[in-house]
Every structure is written in C-alpha cells, then in structure tokens.
Amino acid sequence: xxxxxxxxxxxxxxxxxxxxxxxxxxxxxxxxxxxxxxxxxxxxxxxxxxxxxxxxxxxxxxxxxxxxxxxxxxxxxxxxxxxxxxxxxxxxxxxxxxxxxxxxxxxxxxxxxxxxxxxxxxxxxxxxxxxxxxxxxxxxxxxxxxxxxxxxxxxxxxxxxxxxxxxxxxxxxxxxxxxxxxxxxxxxxxxxxxxxxxxxxxxxxxxxxxxxxxxxxxxxxxxxxxxxxxxxxxxxxxxxxxxxxxxxxxxxxxxxxxxxxxxxxxxxxxx
Numbered sequence: 001x002x003x004x005x006x007x008x009x010x011x012x013x014x015x016x017x018x019x020x021x022x023x024x025x026x027x028x029x030x031x032x033x034x035x036x037x038x039x040x041x042x043x044x045x046x047x048x049x050x051x052x053x054x055x056x057x058x059x060x061x062x063x064x065x066x067x068x069x070x071x072x073x074x075x076x077x078x079x080x081x082x083x084x085x086x087x088x089x090x091x092x093x094x095x096x097x098x099x100x101x102x103x104x105x106x107x108x109x110x111x112x113x114x115x116x117x118x119x120x121x122x123x124x125x126x127x128x129x130x131x132x133x134x135x136x137x138x139x140x141x142x143x144x145x146x147x148x149x150x151x152x153x154x155x156x157x158x159x160x161x162x163x164x165x166x167x168x169x170x171x172x173x174x175x176x177x178x179x180x181x182x183x184x185x186x187x188x189x190x191x192x193x194x195x196x197x198x199x200x201x202x203x204x205x206x207x208x209x210x211x212x213x214x215x216x217x218x219x220x221x222x223x224x225x226x227x228x229x230x231x232x233x234x235x236x237x238x239x240x241x242x243x244x245x246x247x248x249x250x251x252x253x254x255x256x257x258x259x260x261x262x263x264x265x266x267x268x269x270x271x
Contacts (some may be wrong), residue, residue: 011071014083014090017249019056019063021048021072021079025093026101029073030108036070036195037114037169042188043195044069046181049076051238055178057249062178065185078243080106082250098202104135109170110137117166117193118144119159120174121203128207143168147175151183164192173198 007019012023024032036043046069048056053076056063066072073096074080080095109116116133118126126144133142149155163171171193173180180198188196203209 014074014088016079016086016088017053017057017253018082019048019053019066021066021074023090024073024096025072026096026104028084028106029071029096030101033105033170033195033197034108034112038112039194041194043071044070044184044188045074045195045197047198048072048079049074050078050082050145050243051177052076053079053082053246053249054242058123059178064180065181069192073259078246082246085247085250086254091221098199099205101171102199102202102206103133106133106137106140106142110140113141114169115141115143115166116170116172117163117168118142118172118174118203119163120144120147120172120199121209122146122148123207123209125203125207129203130210132207147173151175151179151186156187160187160190170195170197172203174200174203176200 011028013020014023046052046066048066052062052066056066062193074083074094075097077095080090080092083090110112110151118129120126121129123146130142130144133140143162145162145256146160149159171191172182173196175183177198177200180200184196184198
C-alpha cells in the first residue's frame with residue numbers, strides 16, 4: 001500500500017555529501033506531481049543519481065538547485081547504496097527510474113485532467129512518445145518540442161512562447177544533466193508551467209531510441225553497465241571515473257566528515 005504524499009507534506013530527507021533528497025516511492029512521486037499540477041504555483045522537482053551527486057559536489061549552483069527544489073527523488077542505485085553506507089535506512093522502492101513509471105504518470109495525469117508538455121530528445125522522439133502516450137491515455141492533453149535547439153536567444157524564446165501558448169500543468173524537460181537544470185534555472189520566471197520535471201533521457205528509453213539493457217540488469221542497479229557497453233566512448237568518464245569517485249567521497253565523509261564547500265551566493269548562482 002502506498003501512502004499518499006501531499007504537496008504540502010515534508011517527506012523524510014537524506015543528506016549525502018551536503019546534498020539532500022527525499023525518501024519517496026513511485027506512487028508518492030506520481031501523486032505529488034499530479035497534485036502539484038493542479039495548483040496555481042510553480043513546483044520544482046529534482047532527482048539525484050551518482051552523476052548528479054558528482055555535479056553537486058563540485059558545482060555550487062547545481063547543489064543549491066537540488067537543495068532548494070520542492071521534492072527530490074532518487075533514481076540511482078549508487079546513491080541509495082551511498083546513503084546506506086552513511087547509516088540511512090533505504091528501501092529499494094525509494095529508488096526509481098522514469099521509463100518504469102512514465103506510463104503510470106501519464107494515466108494519472110489523464111485521470112485528473114493534468115496536461116503534459118514534453119521538451120526533450122532529438123527531432124521525432126517527442127512525436128513517438130506522444131503517440132505511445134495517447135495510445136494508453138486517449139484523452140490526455142499532451143504537447144511537445146524536441147530538445148535540440150539553441151538554449152539562448154531567439155530560438156530559445158520561440159520554444160518558450162510555444163510552451164506558454166500550451167500552458168502545461170507539467171513540463172517534462174530532458175536535455176541531460178546538468179543542461180536541463182541550468183535551462184530551468186535560467187528560464188523559470190519566463191515559462192508558464194506549474195511543475196518543472198527534469199527526467200533526462202527517459203523518453204529515449206521509453207521510445208526505444210536508446211537501449212537500457214535487459215530487465216534483470218535494470219532491476220538490480222546495473223543499467224549503467226549496459227549503457228556503458230552500448231556507448232563506451234561517451235560514457236567512460238561518467239561511469240568508470242564517476243562511480244568510484246562518488247564512493248571515495250562517501251567513504252571520506254563517513255570517516256572524516258568531509259563535505260564540499262557550501263555556496264555563499266544567492267539562490268541558484270550563475271555559472
């Protein structure tokens with residue numbers, strides 16, 4: 001049974017390397033997104049995996065973005081393991097990956113009349129995703145635009161104008177980390193949306209554009225290994241360097257209480 005998490009409720013927090021996330025289950029995350037999409041205010045949702053933790057450790061504006069988001073969920077097995085090393089009680093259902101629940105989110109949005117705008121992927125990916133979504137949720141109001149556009153200037157403004165004309169309740173943003181978060185920070189005040197939801201390459205996996213690996217690997221926290229062997233040149237630094245570096249930092253914090261330097265600037269510092 002899944003206890004509903006209201007948008008005004010503060011879930012249990014985990015603080016790891018001076019970066020915080022929440023203990024939430026998939027059903028609680030979906031309820032929170034849908035409920036927040038019905039409220040006339042902006043809600044920022046973040047997510048953490050090992051890559052995010054490494055960015056947060058060295059990049060003050062990114063750490064501040066995560067720490068000041070309204071809700072932050074865990075989508076990385078390594079982060080869950082790191083929290084356990086630091087003494088937190090972490091259940092496996094506190095970790096989630098978007099391709100596994102995207103259709104449940106779409107159905108929940110349809111049931112509550114919550115609209116969805118997809119801003120992600122190469123040209124054609126969003127169209128394929130919307131087609132799949134409409135097949136399972138025929139009455140959902142969904143729009144979208146690919147993520148391959150200039151994130152500054154006239155082209156960026158044209159995309160924002162399209163979003164604002166649609167006025168989505170939930171804006172899904174998938175440019176990859178940390179570009180998607182930087183875009184949110186830079187354009188938050190310009191975009192007429194209620195929920196800002198960065199989900200990386202979820203639509204690529206959902207549409208089969210990018211291979212995730214077999215289910216027995218993804219269910220056991222080894223999706224990164226399948227992705228690495230699919231794109232070793234691009235992902236070498238992220239996984240072969242990034243994963244050991246993260247655990248080195250966790251063990252260092254465990255032994256010596258070492259954390260990254262805190263930001264002293266205002267909210268979401270510029271680069």
